[in-house]
Amino acid sequence: MTNDAEELVRARPGSDETDIYDENGNVRGDFLALVGAAIADRDTIFLRQNVTRLHESEIGDLLESLQPDQRVALVRLLGDEFDMTALTEVDEAVRREIVDQMPNEQIAAAIGELDSDDAVYILEDLDKEDREEILAQLPFTERVRLRRALDYPESSAGRRMQTEFVxxxxxxxxxxxxxxxxxxxxxxxxxxxxxxxxxxxxxxxxxxxxxxxxxxxxxxxxxxxxxxxxxxxxxxxxxxxxxxxxxxxxxxxxxxxxxxxxxxxxTIDDVVDVIHEEADEDIKRLGGVGDEELSDSVFSTVRSRFLWLAINLGTALLSASVIGLFDGSIEKMIALAVLMPIVASMGGNAGTQTMTVTVRALATGDIDIYNAGRIIRREAGVGIANGALFSVIMGCIAAAWFHNYQLGFVIGAAMIINLFAAALAGILLPLLLHKVGADPAIASSVFVTTVTDCTGFFAFLGIATWWFGI
Amino acid sequence: MTNDAEELVRARPGSDETDIYDENGNVRGDFLALVGAAIADRDTIFLRQNVTRLHESEIGDLLESLQPDQRVALVRLLGDEFDMTALTEVDEAVRREIVDQMPNEQIAAAIGELDSDDAVYILEDLDKEDREEILAQLPFTERVRLRRALDYPESSAGRRMQTEFVxxxxxxxxxxxxxxxxxxxxxxxxxxxxxxxxxxxxxxxxxxxxxxxxxxxxxxxxxxxxxxxxxxxxxxxxxxxxxxxxxxxxxxxxxxxxxxxxxxxxTIDDVVDVIHEEADEDIKRLGGVGDEELSDSVFSTVRSRFLWLAINLGTALLSASVIGLFDGSIEKMIALAVLMPIVASMGGNAGTQTMTVTVRALATGDIDIYNAGRIIRREAGVGIANGALFSVIMGCIAAAWFHNYQLGFVIGAAMIINLFAAALAGILLPLLLHKVGADPAIASSVFVTTVTDCTGFFAFLGIATWWFGI
Known part of the structure; x- marks a missing residue:
C-alpha cells in the first residue's frame, strides 16, 4: 500500500474529502484496486468503512468504474448500508444491471429511505410486476405518494418532483x-x-x-x-x-x-440534470447517434446506429446517381472526378456550420418569426461572401494543378453556387423541421448534406459539361 | 388595440405574469408593436408602466427582439428606472451596443444598485478607460470589492462570485x-x-x-x-x-x-449559465463554428467561419490527391468515379457517430484510462459489425447497378475497411487530442473525416485497381 493510498483509506468516515479522484477527475487507480481486492476477499469491514463514507455521486462513479460483476458483488456486500441514491447517479444500463440482481425486499427497504424523487427515478425503470411488488411492501402514505408521481407522464415535472415539502x-x-x-x-x-x-x-x-x-x-x-x-x-x-x-x-x-x-x-438539482440531458441529446442527435450510452452493449449500439447509416446510404446513392448523369463528361476529363469531392465537401462543411447555429438557436429560443428574416438574410450574405472567397482560392488551385485556367472558372462558379445553397439549406431545413413539429437536431444534418452533395456535384459537373461542350 | 393586448397592458405593475410571450416562447408581436410605438412617441409613462414591471430576463428578451436603434432609445427613455440586470440576459453584441451609448455616469449609478456578480459581468466587457471612470464614481468599499473580483482571471470562479454574503x-x-x-x-x-x-x-x-x-x-x-x-x-x-x-x-x-x-x-444560477455556455460551446465547436452569436455581424461571422472552411479545403485537397493517384483506373472504369463518394460518405458518418459519443464522454468525464480499452474494443466491434452489414448491402446494390458482381466484392471490401477505420479514428483522435491538452470538440471532426475520406478513396480505388488489374 502506498503512502497516498493509506492516507486515502484513513480519511475519517463522514468527511467528504474528494480524494478518490485523480487530477483528471477519474476514480483513482489505487483506490479501485483496493476496493476490487476487498470485494474479492469479501472484506465487508473495509468496504463499509471506505465506501459508505463517500458521497452518493462518488459511489456512482465508483460503480461505473468497476467491472460489471464487481458492481453487483459490492452492492450485495454492503447490504443495508448501500445508499440507493447512488443508483440515480449511474447510466441506465448500469442501474438496470444492479437492480435486476437485487431481491425486491432489499429494494423496498432501501426505497423507503429515499427522497420521493429518487425513489421514482429508480422505480420507473423497473417492469410493472417488480414495481408493484416493491410498492406493496411500502407504508400506505408513501405508496400513495409514489404511485401518484408515477402516474404522471414520463419526463413530466410530476415524475421529477419531490413529494416532501413544508x-x-x-x-x-x-x-x-x-x-x-x-x-x-x-x-x-x-x-x-x-x-x-x-x-x-x-x-x-x-x-x-x-x-x-x-x-x-x-x-x-x-x-x-x-x-x-x-x-x-x-x-x-x-x-x-x-x-x-x-x-x-x-x-x-x-x-x-x-x-x-x-x-x-x-428542485434546481433535478433541473440541472435535465439541462444536461437535453444538451446531451442535442449533441448526440446532431452527430447521428440516438440515446446511446457508453455502457450500452455492442449489439444495441450497432442496431441504433444502423438506421442512421442506412438513411445516409440512401442519400449517398442519390448523390452518386447525380454523378452518374455525367459519366460521359468525366470519362473525357478525368480531372472532374478528382475535383468533384472538393466542391461537395466544402458545401457540406459550410452547411453544417449554418445548421449548427440554427439548431442551437432554435433549442435556446433565440430565433423567432421576428428575427428569422434578418437571420436568413445574414446567412445568405455569409454564404455568398465565403463562397466568393473560396471560389477565387479554389479556382486558382485547380487552374494551377491541371494547367487549365478554364477549369478554374468552372470550379469557382460551382463553389459559389454550392456555398450559397449550403447557407440556405443550413437555415431553412431546420426551420422547416421545427415548423412541422420535428426535432431539427435529429434530421437536419442528413438533409443538409444531401442538398450540398447533390448541388455540388450537379453544379460542378453540369457547368463543366456545358462550358467544355463535352 | 385588441382585447388581448389591452389585457396585457393592464396587467398590474409588480405582478410577474409571463404573458409577454406567445405559445412558442417568443415575445408577442402585439406587445412588441405597442412598445415600438411608445418608443417612437417617446411615451415614457407607458414604457415605465409596462416595461419596468417585467422580470429582468423578460426585459432582456424584449431588448433582443427590438431593432438596434429602438434598444438604445428604450434604455434612454427609461432612464433611472431601467434595470441594468437585464443586460446580463442579452447577447454580448447587444450588451456592448447599449452600454456604448450610455453615459458613464448613468452606468455608474446603475451599477451601484446591482449585485456584485452582475456588476462584474457588465464591467468586464468595457474597455479599461471606461471601466476605471465608472469605478472611480463608486463608493470606496464597493470599488474595492469589484476591483478584487475583476482582478481574477476571466472565466474564473472569482469573476462569477457575489461578494455579498452572511x-x-x-x-x-x-x-x-x-x-x-x-x-x-x-x-x-x-x-x-x-x-x-x-x-x-x-x-x-x-x-x-x-x-x-x-x-x-x-x-x-x-x-x-x-x-x-x-x-x-x-x-x-x-x-x-x-x-x-x-x-x-x-x-x-x-x-x-x-x-x-x-x-x-x-450561486447555482450562475452555474446554470456556465453549464449552458459549455454545452453551447461543445455543440458549436463540433459544428465548426466558434463563439459566434446570432447577433454578430456578417463580417465577423464570415471571418470566424473562414478559418474552419480553409482547413477543410486543405483536407479536401488531400483526399482529392488520393483520387489523383488512381486517375488511370477511373478513366478505364467510370463506375469507380460514381461509387467512390459513397464509400467516403459512409465512413464519414460512422466516424462522426463514434466521435460524437467520445467527445461527449470526455466532456462529462465518463471516459477514463480504466474503461478506455473496453470502449475502444466496443467501438471497433460496432465498426466491424456495421461494416459487414453495409458491405453486403452496398455490394449487392453496386453489382446490380453496374451489372458487375466483381465490383460488388470490391466496394464491399472497401466499405468494411473504411467503417473499421472510421470507428478507430472516431475514438482514438479525440482521446489523443484530449491527451495533448487540446479540446477534442474543436478539431476532431475535421481530422476524422480526413481519415475516412482518404481511407475510403484509397481502399476502394486501390482494391479496384489491383482486382481488375487496371
Whole structure:
C-alpha cells in the first residue's frame, strides 16, 4: 500500500474529502484496486468503512468504474448500508444491471429511505410486476405518494418532483412557523422555501427561508409571501420546466395538479440534470447517434446506429446517381472526378456550420418569426461572401494543378453556387423541421448534406459539361 | 388595440405574469408593436408602466427582439428606472451596443444598485478607460470589492462570485444569528446558507438556512455547521466549479482566496449559465463554428467561419490527391468515379457517430484510462459489425447497378475497411487530442473525416485497381 493510498483509506468516515479522484477527475487507480481486492476477499469491514463514507455521486462513479460483476458483488456486500441514491447517479444500463440482481425486499427497504424523487427515478425503470411488488411492501402514505408521481407522464415535472415539502396556512406567524419547523421531525432532507396553502391544499404563495429569518416573529406569513412563484403544472414537460427555472433563476418551484393544489416541489438539482440531458441529446442527435450510452452493449449500439447509416446510404446513392448523369463528361476529363469531392465537401462543411447555429438557436429560443428574416438574410450574405472567397482560392488551385485556367472558372462558379445553397439549406431545413413539429437536431444534418452533395456535384459537373461542350 | 393586448397592458405593475410571450416562447408581436410605438412617441409613462414591471430576463428578451436603434432609445427613455440586470440576459453584441451609448455616469449609478456578480459581468466587457471612470464614481468599499473580483482571471470562479454574503463567528448561537439577520439592513438580496468564519475571515464552515430554522435558539452555530462545503478557490475555472456543483448538488458554495479566506459566494444560477455556455460551446465547436452569436455581424461571422472552411479545403485537397493517384483506373472504369463518394460518405458518418459519443464522454468525464480499452474494443466491434452489414448491402446494390458482381466484392471490401477505420479514428483522435491538452470538440471532426475520406478513396480505388488489374 502506498503512502497516498493509506492516507486515502484513513480519511475519517463522514468527511467528504474528494480524494478518490485523480487530477483528471477519474476514480483513482489505487483506490479501485483496493476496493476490487476487498470485494474479492469479501472484506465487508473495509468496504463499509471506505465506501459508505463517500458521497452518493462518488459511489456512482465508483460503480461505473468497476467491472460489471464487481458492481453487483459490492452492492450485495454492503447490504443495508448501500445508499440507493447512488443508483440515480449511474447510466441506465448500469442501474438496470444492479437492480435486476437485487431481491425486491432489499429494494423496498432501501426505497423507503429515499427522497420521493429518487425513489421514482429508480422505480420507473423497473417492469410493472417488480414495481408493484416493491410498492406493496411500502407504508400506505408513501405508496400513495409514489404511485401518484408515477402516474404522471414520463419526463413530466410530476415524475421529477419531490413529494416532501413544508407547507403552512397563511394566518400563521413567522414565530409559529419557526417553532413548527423546530418541533416537526418529518421534514424534507433540505429545502429553501416553504409554501402557503389553504385547507384544501390550494397553493396561495411561497416564502423563501431567508425572508423568514429576516422577519419579526409576530409578522403573519401572508404578509411576506410572494403571490406567485411560477407554479409548475405536474403534467408540464421537464424541458419546459427547466426553461422556467433558467429564465427566472428559481431554486425550487411548487408543482400543482389540475386544480392548483400543491402536490410536490421541483428542485434546481433535478433541473440541472435535465439541462444536461437535453444538451446531451442535442449533441448526440446532431452527430447521428440516438440515446446511446457508453455502457450500452455492442449489439444495441450497432442496431441504433444502423438506421442512421442506412438513411445516409440512401442519400449517398442519390448523390452518386447525380454523378452518374455525367459519366460521359468525366470519362473525357478525368480531372472532374478528382475535383468533384472538393466542391461537395466544402458545401457540406459550410452547411453544417449554418445548421449548427440554427439548431442551437432554435433549442435556446433565440430565433423567432421576428428575427428569422434578418437571420436568413445574414446567412445568405455569409454564404455568398465565403463562397466568393473560396471560389477565387479554389479556382486558382485547380487552374494551377491541371494547367487549365478554364477549369478554374468552372470550379469557382460551382463553389459559389454550392456555398450559397449550403447557407440556405443550413437555415431553412431546420426551420422547416421545427415548423412541422420535428426535432431539427435529429434530421437536419442528413438533409443538409444531401442538398450540398447533390448541388455540388450537379453544379460542378453540369457547368463543366456545358462550358467544355463535352 | 385588441382585447388581448389591452389585457396585457393592464396587467398590474409588480405582478410577474409571463404573458409577454406567445405559445412558442417568443415575445408577442402585439406587445412588441405597442412598445415600438411608445418608443417612437417617446411615451415614457407607458414604457415605465409596462416595461419596468417585467422580470429582468423578460426585459432582456424584449431588448433582443427590438431593432438596434429602438434598444438604445428604450434604455434612454427609461432612464433611472431601467434595470441594468437585464443586460446580463442579452447577447454580448447587444450588451456592448447599449452600454456604448450610455453615459458613464448613468452606468455608474446603475451599477451601484446591482449585485456584485452582475456588476462584474457588465464591467468586464468595457474597455479599461471606461471601466476605471465608472469605478472611480463608486463608493470606496464597493470599488474595492469589484476591483478584487475583476482582478481574477476571466472565466474564473472569482469573476462569477457575489461578494455579498452572511458570515458569523462560530461561538454565536442560533438565536443571536437570527436576531442579527432580523436587524441587519445590508444583507444580500437572497441567500440559502450562512458561512462561519474566524476573525481573519478564514472559512470554518457553513450552515444551511433550513438547519438554522430547525434548531433551538440556544444551540451554538459551531455545533451545527458542516466542516467543509467544497470551498472553491477563486482562481478555479468556472467549468471546474460547475462540475463540483453538479457532482455534489450544491445550491451555493464559498469562494476562498489563496489563504482560505472567504471572499465571496458562487450561486447555482450562475452555474446554470456556465453549464449552458459549455454545452453551447461543445455543440458549436463540433459544428465548426466558434463563439459566434446570432447577433454578430456578417463580417465577423464570415471571418470566424473562414478559418474552419480553409482547413477543410486543405483536407479536401488531400483526399482529392488520393483520387489523383488512381486517375488511370477511373478513366478505364467510370463506375469507380460514381461509387467512390459513397464509400467516403459512409465512413464519414460512422466516424462522426463514434466521435460524437467520445467527445461527449470526455466532456462529462465518463471516459477514463480504466474503461478506455473496453470502449475502444466496443467501438471497433460496432465498426466491424456495421461494416459487414453495409458491405453486403452496398455490394449487392453496386453489382446490380453496374451489372458487375466483381465490383460488388470490391466496394464491399472497401466499405468494411473504411467503417473499421472510421470507428478507430472516431475514438482514438479525440482521446489523443484530449491527451495533448487540446479540446477534442474543436478539431476532431475535421481530422476524422480526413481519415475516412482518404481511407475510403484509397481502399476502394486501390482494391479496384489491383482486382481488375487496371
Amino acid at each position: 407547507a403552512v396556512p397563511p394566518f400563521w406567524t413567522v414565530g409559529q412557523t419557526i417553532d413548527y419547523m423546530r418541533e416537526e421531525e418529518d421534514l424534507p432532507y433540505s429545502f429553501t422555501q416553504i409554501f402557503v396553502i389553504d385547507p384544501t391544499f390550494k397553493l396561495l404563495g411561497a416564502v423563501d427561508l431567508d425572508k423568514i429569518l429576516r422577519t419579526k416573529r409576530s409578522t403573519k406569513i401572508e404578509t411576506i409571501m410572494r403571490e406567485t412563484n411560477h407554479p409548475i403544472p405536474a403534467e408540464m414537460d421537464q424541458e419546459d420546466a427547466a426553461q422556467l427555472f433558467e429564465q427566472y433563476d428559481l431554486l425550487s418551484a411548487a408543482v400543482v395538479d389540475e386544480n392548483d393544489r400543491l402536490v410536490g416541489v421541483l | 458570515a458569523v463567528p462560530p461561538f454565536w448561537t442560533v438565536g443571536q444569528t437570527i436576531d442579527y439577520m432580523r436587524e441587519e439592513e445590508d444583507l444580500p438580496y437572497s441567500f440559502t446558507q450562512i458561512f462561519v468564519i474566524d476573525p481573519t475571515f478564514k472559512l470554518l464552515g457553513a450552515v444551511d438556512l433550513d438547519k438554522i430554522l430547525r434548531t433551538k435558539r440556544s444551540t451554538k452555530i459551531e455545533t451545527i455547521m458542516r466542516e467543509t462545503n467544497h470551498p472553491i478557490p477563486a482562481e478555479m475555472d468556472q467549468e471546474d466549479a460547475a462540475q463540483l456543483f453538479e457532482q455534489y448538488d450544491l445550491l451555493s458554495a464559498a469562494v476562498v482566496d489563496e489563504n482560505d479566506r472567504l471572499v465571496g459566494v458562487l
